[in-house]
Amino acid sequence: MTIAKPDVRPARPWFSSGPTAKRPGYSLGALPQxxxxxxxxxxxxxxxxxxxxxxxxxxxxxxxxxxxxxxxxxxxxxxxxxxxxxxxxxxxxxxxxxxxxxxxxxxxxxxxxxxxxxxxxxxxxxxxxxxxxxxxxxxxxxxxxxxxxxxxxxxxxxxxxxxxxxxxxxxxxxxxxxxxxxxxxxxxxxxxxxxxxxxxxxxxxxxxxxxxxxxxxxxxxxxxxxxxxxxxxxxxxxxxxxxxxxxxxxxxxxxxxxxxxxxGVGGLEELIRRTDANYAALGDWVARTPWIDFLPERHEVRSTTSVCLKFTDARIDALDDKAKKAFVTRFKALLEGEGAVFDMEPHRNAPPGLRLWCGCTVETADVVAATPWLEWAFETAASELAA
Ligand SMILES: Cc1ncc(COP(=O)(O)O)c(C=O)c1O
Missing domain, CATH: 3.40.640.10 (Type I PLP-dependent aspartate aminotransferase-like (Major domain))
Structure with a gap:
């Protein structure tokens, strides 16, 4: 199955777990010098x-x-x-x-x-x-x-x-x-x-x-x-x-x-609220998407910042570890080639899957806008496996 490329990109497509996205409105030139x-x-x-x-x-x-x-x-x-x-x-x-x-x-x-x-x-x-x-x-x-x-x-x-x-x-x-x-x-x-x-x-x-x-x-x-x-x-x-x-x-x-x-945005409580909202938005998508799940099975130990996800698709399960890593590399290249989502790969020592940072400098609208791109890149990369 291939799916159509979404047309709306996240305004700020940065999901790396370190360094993480700069704050909304950041300007290097505005720093005191x-x-x-x-x-x-x-x-x-x-x-x-x-x-x-x-x-x-x-x-x-x-x-x-x-x-x-x-x-x-x-x-x-x-x-x-x-x-x-x-x-x-x-x-x-x-x-x-x-x-x-x-x-x-x-x-x-x-x-x-x-x-x-x-x-x-x-x-x-x-x-x-x-x-x-x-x-x-x-x-x-x-x-x-x-x-x-x-x-x-x-x-x-x-x-x-x-x-x-x-x-x-x-x-x-x-x-x-x-x-x-x-x-x-x-x-x-x-x-x-x-x-x-x-x-x-x-x-x-x-x-x-x-x-x-x-x-x-x-x-x-x-x-x-x-x-x-x-x-x-x-x-x-x-x-x-x-x-x-x-x-x-x-x-x-x-x-x-x-x-x-x-x-200025409201201090610690608001930073936590923004993080939790991002995590919830990604979690909603995980819940309705058949090929992905949280890496941690237990709900209460899941991170709200460095959200790690695993594939639950038979096509990926059938691959050996090297081929799984190659799949993630292709997935990432598709997303970055479109400027849609950057740095969504897991840590090099972690199991293959996705990792998206959901901390407070990320906007919830961008998490939501990223998810159709994840679906597009997954289906595109998976259909290439079959080819
Ligand atoms: C939990 C944890 N500890 C330590 C480090 C290392 O941090 P740094 O690169 O700031 O030294 C990281 C980096 O991602 C981390 O996530």
Missing amino acids: ELLGRGIRAPEVVERFAHGLRRTREVLQVPDSHVLLYTPGSDTGAVEAALWGMLGQRPVQVVAFENFGLTWLADVKDHLGLEPEALTAPWGDLPDLSNVDWSKDVVFPWNGTTSGVRVPNADWIADDREGLAICDATSAAFAMPLPYDKLDVVTFSFQKALGGEAGIGVMVLSPRAVERLDTYRPDRPIPKVLRITDGKGFDRALADGVAMNTFSILTIEDWIDALDWAD
Whole structure:
């Protein structure tokens, strides 16, 4: 079966899971430029960075008890600064159910040389969180961007935990509520939910995380770009916007622009509402489309941002893995050749299927407009298989 090519394209055909779509109305030329070319230690520049942290706190609704800081190396830098700087005092569990949890597991095991307990699950599922032991430090992604699975809530995180809850929240922050009283380290990057530029990560530290940095000296070298301590413990200058090394001022201006937009549209509640609306629009299409389904079977663990879908069509099932990947490549080429939908392929380590970012910088009308194109590209690519 072939179907007619739709005639209306999404106005903003960007569905990548990182970097994600810029905010509606974005203009590079509208960013402030006065500080470009100034020194990273100039008081005006440090103040602008501090302003970015204050705006981040406001939009994310981070309580005053917690501190925020930037790290080099994007979300990976932020997570690894926590792993290198905090782990080793007590046993560690890593919740690893897709690419990034598995990456942190390899860090803890192979690079830090610790002996973490891995709580794993197949792609599309979540490990049994009742096996989490809060006498240990626990590392976990809130939202697994590469499998489209998220933790359903924070009920499994003990209020009286002895270990630290170290949460990679890069594709959850600004899109899902994060209970800061349950989280000791929260990390994310600029280029995820708010569509900022890449390169810089953010850490949100609870008083217990700061205390760990103040009182525990791991017996290991810590590279400068991961070092968030000075001789006395947590380097408090970082929480005042001081950059660890030279960061891009343009990237910070872009971040502040994203935060101002987020605030202007209605703040965190509205960012979550926009995300949920996009997810619901895509979910409606999945429900009425016979050849596609969510990769996660359980409704309550499905991500609302990085929505991962699998094929349920006999023609695709009959293919081996290599041919399935080739099918996705053809599917993507058809969509991008038309300028209709960009970057809808799954992560390279994930099962073949589709992945569409549904975060707040995407417009629901564009999700709706993308779906006939997905149908057209699927049927076109599938009919080529038969030929
Ligand atoms: C859950 C998760 N953790 C970590 C990363 C790595 O982030 P970055 O490229 O910002 O270092 C990603 C990237 O997509 C991610 O989705």
